[in-house]
Amino acid sequence: MSTPSGTEPTVVVHPDADVLAAAVAARLLSSLADAQARKGHASVVLTGGGTGIAVLEHLRHSPARDAVDWSRLDVYWGDERFVPAADDDRNEKQARAALLDHVPIDESRVHPMAASDAAFGDDPDAAASAYADVLAASARSASTATGAVRVPSFDVLLLGLGGEGHTASIFPASPAVRENTATVVAVRDCPKPPPTRLSLTLPAIRAAEEVWLLTAGEAKADAVALALAGADEVSLPVAGAKGKRRTVWLIDRAAAAKVQPTR
Numbered sequence: 110m111s112t113p114s115g116t117e118p119t120v121v122v123h124p125d126a127d128v129l130a131a132a133v134a135a136r137l138l139s140s141l142a143d144a145q146a147r148k149g150h151a152s153v154v155l156t157g158g159g160t161g162i163a164v165l166e167h168l169r170h171s172p173a174r175d176a177v178d179w180s181r182l183d184v185y186w187g188d189e190r191f192v193p194a195a196d197d198d199r200n201e202k203q204a205r206a207a208l209l210d211h212v213p214i215d216e217s218r219v220h221p222m223a224a225s226d227a228a229f230g231d232d233p234d235a236a237a238s239a240y241a242d243v244l245a246a247s248a249r250s251a252s253t254a255t256g257a258v259r260v261p262s263f264d265v266l267l268l269g270l271g272g273e274g275h276t277a278s279i280f281p282a283s284p285a286v287r288e289n290t291a292t293v294v295a296v297r298d299c300p301k302p303p304p305t306r307l308s309l310t311l312p313a314i315r316a317a318e319e320v321w322l323l324t325a326g327e328a329k330a331d332a333v334a335l336a337l338a339g340a341d342e343v344s345l346p347v348a349g350a351k352g353k354r355r356t357v358w359l360i361d362r363a364a365a366a367k368v369q370p371t372r
């Protein structure tokens with residue numbers, strides 16, 4: 110698979126979905142511990158979806174779990190389902206059950222996107238705008254604003270992807286994929302239920318130091334191959350998910366089945 114060079118993505122293929130999730134958990138522990146050793150704190154953007162949550166489950170059970178100082182980790186989400194807080198579809202609820210409720214995290218450093226029965230009621234635009242304000246404030250306080258994009262300089266931003274090429278809650282040919290100024294948007298009528306969501310936009314995603322794409326299964330093989338072959342982001346949003354410093358595709362053999370080997 111391709112080797113890291115500049116903005117070229119790194120592609121790492123694991124035998125199956127479970128080894129992939131365990132390997133990503135180990136990689137994430139090391140990356141966050143390195144960031145904390147370097148600058149005293151670290152930040153991660155979590156993703157929903159089966160692979161993303163499986164990684165958190167492996168993190169929870171890892172013997173190296175406490176290599177990360179959980180009290181100095183800032184946690185954000187790349188997207189969220191705009192449903193009541195107690196709804197099992199909430200990415201935050203799933204992340205807390207898988208990991209966050211089991212580690213000594215500093216709750217003031219955990220930044221969930223609003224639920225539909227919280228401060229903004231059932232107004233996803235207000236909830237999206239409020240999260241953009243949280244990101245901007247975090248950028249100012251950490252004085253790591255990434256230039257024009259008012260978000261913190263996320264150390265690792267995790268993303269899953271759909272078979273048709275969505276990532277976070279950015280779907281093909283949608284208003285969200287064409288958004289080039291807002292950092293967070295409300296998304297309606299999503300093909301993947303539930304229909305209403307909040308999502309980082311591609312400019313916000315591309316402000317991350319590292320973007321890791323996590324996926325498994327043959328249903329994702331076309332999207333993976335097209336993205337790595339340079340598809341345009343409007344028709345395949347995941348193709349636009351790139352880190353400032355590094356982009357890493359962490360996939361299993363089934364999802365890698367149609368990737369053209371690099372010469």
Ligand SMILES: O=C(O)[C@H](O)[C@@H](O)[C@H](O)[C@H](O)COP(=O)(O)O
Pocket residue numbers: 156157158159160161188189190200268269270271275276277278301324
């Ligand atoms: O909230 C969501 O639904 C996710 O953010 C979404 O982008 C997910 O990561 C992909 O749809 C992959 O999901 P699976 O890993 O379950 O295929």
